[in-house]
Amino acid sequence: MPDSNTTDFTNPSTFILLGIPGLEAAYIWISIPFCAMYTVALLGNLTILYVVKMEPSLHAPMYYFLCMLAITDLVLCTSILPKTLSIFWFNFREINFSACLTQMYFIKGFFMIESGILVLMALDRYIAICDPLRHPTILTNHVVAMTGLAILLRGCVIVLPYLLLARQFLYCRSNIIPHTHCEHMAVLKLACADITFSNSYGLFVVFCVTGLDAVFIAVSYTQILRAIFRLPTKDARLKTFGTCLSHLCAILAFYIPRLFSSLMSRFGENLPQHFHILSANMYLLLPPTLNPIIYGVKTKQMRDRLLLLFPRFGTKAFPWCSGSQTELHGEQIGDLVLGPCP
Template sequence: MSDSNATEFTNPSTFILLGIPGLEAAHVWISIPFCAMYIVAILGNVAILYIVKTEPRLHEPMYYFLCMLAVTDLVLVTSILPKTLSIFWFKSREIDFSACLTQLYVIHGFFMTESGLFVAMAYDRYVAICHPLRHSTILTNRVVATLALAMLLRGGIIVLPYLLLARQWPYCRTNIIPHTHCEHMAVVKLACADIRISSYYGLFVVFCVTGLDAVFIALSYTHILRAIFRLPTKDARLKTFGTCITHLCAILAFYIPRLFTSLTSRFGENMPLYFHILSANLYLLLPPTLNPIIYGVKTKQIRHRLLRLFTHCICASRIALEPAHKGSQGNVRYILETPFCFRVEYLLHYVMSDPNTTHFTNPSTFILLGIPGLEAAHVWISIPFCTMYVIALLGNFTIPCIVLTEPKLHEPMQWSYCKKNIIPHTHCEHVAILNLACADISISNYYGLFVVFFVTGLDVVFIILSYFQILWTIFNLPTKDARLKTFGTCGTHLCAILAFYIPRLFSSLASRFGENMPLYFHILSANMYLLLPPTLNPIIYGVKIKQIRDRLFRLVTHCGGNVFSWCCGSQAELKADRVPGPLP
């Protein structure tokens, strides 16, 4: 293997992907939204596939095309993001020449397939609205399968010249690709040959293939709009057009980032390289991330099924009692619903004696009640439980992986402190201590960032979601007085939340952007965000909550009265002692 910093090669066996040149220091930060998009894309598209498969009402051409779109999105993100994240996290930049060309072919091939699927979905909407009576006869299962196969073959055949031309060029300049993945032009530009044919073919694909797809979609929607405007009533027009909203949103999420990237590539010559690389990643990653969200939110059937699936998956194990069949003398059958979305019926026990019997002799099973008294809140309680479970799994799985793949961590986890023993702080703050270590403390820094973003961040997300539901309920109340009174019950909690998070946010921003500020400012802000909430919370709740305020006032009055009585009694006793007794 040749040195990656050399400048002359003869058909290198490997390429070096640099990630995002110019933003190397921010690779870990950039990886957070990239990883989030990958998780959303995987979970969202797998959920859509599962819902369409298990819901007989969704076995229609529109949802078959949606399943093909989900599969395409899964392949697209999986071909890009694992390697990109390995560059960001583990600096694994090398990629084999054949693997690079395979990645190039898969990315562009499935991107063209997705464009073709949007054309097929536009045709489905055209037939459903313009020829509704013939929809089931025109778009049979065989026709749908043929269209899907044609779009897949079209994408593979159109992109095949990319692969063949890139494979034949000699590469003798460098093996360094300034990108996160093997993008077509980024690879071809490394060739020491006349690559105009590759450039011209790339332009042909963009204008004649993707452009024709856009034209066909526009023609389909022209006919659809004409058919909609011919409908007699406004309600019918809105209802019919509503069936196209999800498809239109998905089309915009697919073509607008692509158009933006093309315009910046053509006219943004003065823009930094990292801007072009980020935009090139976004136009490939945004559609797979947004498509399941768009279809999950806008399609009623998927939304309801997804809600039931989510509720079923996150709820804790619960026990439902069903009356047994008639003639079973009041016996009870218990059905245990597990949190893994599988409904398993267990015949736990048929009480052969009196139904009120409560004693068993060595029962073969036990019944777990969950949290008695809070059965109605089991679903809500399961949310933080499920969150802690996911964080525990991901966090504890990530740490062994990092330790195994990082040779510097193959040692006892104990920092050596050989700089000095002076901590410039008022207390033993985490980072202030670690800065004294004479070792690589990046794992501690990364874990600190993980705690801030994924733990504290999730807390903020749950609080925001809760208040969205609260505000929605409040705005549905009939009168203004009822709304104000109900919202007033949340005032103390909101004040306490602000008193907790605002100093923390201020301290974080000062630490991130206040490099020129004196050290004492950072230490004071770090103390304030720890000390203000415990100081303000009793004041907030004591002032805002009437019951606490009244009780506190009575307590203060009572204590003040006792002190006053004691003082008055002491003065009276003193005066009595000073009064002379009767003369003998």
């Protein structure tokens, strides 16, 4: 006989998202930084898409990859923030079972897609610096489109088993999820079934997909640094390294919060539950918020175009932009290859 305090059901009609248990009294205050981050993410990524579309000089592989990153960030933050804010502001905690699984699918899928796009951007920097003469012939528009499509399909296909397994589980403990969104492990903890295979598949994805992405990026930058250190002058080395700075910052913004959240979930058993929930939100929200700032501030072409959009601010807003600089778009000048210089 089942326990009287539980309900047997397969695929419950709704789940209840508790938000951040223990911090209910502070929801309005917590919602302020969440809302600010979402606003920055929306405006920043939409601005990047608009600037690249309107500026012909930015119609190049690096900026196409940047547009892919911006679209991915928009989908990622929109997958969780509207529902999270509705919990904070209006106490709308119910989420349909199918909507919950769809949200989980989008979160995991576009996280994987973003990881793949960072790999493509590392490939672009590698070719631009280590094999500059072949860069235009290797990364053609067709190749950029096909690699972007491959990364999209990879993310969608790899994450699909999560959704199929979660849908077939029997949920007989509760339909209450102590989280702001349908986080994968939080949902699986409600299942009255053997979730060993799902956990094993999750570890496989972490090590064999995301892990390989990180290894590929590390290998690419090892080769890039070797090429940089072979340049004859310190000024040339600094300028060439500057073409990679935005991408490196984006990598750190993506991987460090995720690593921190993973370590906390595995080794922070004594930490309060709300700390785990906040860290899980941060690794999804920080990249969409920081990437537009990183590329808008550190990439000269993006900066120049933004100054044309907002001429009233001029060099007062960006004092480091004053003075004449040659606009470089990945051309080779002597023995130095420069992309978008900060």
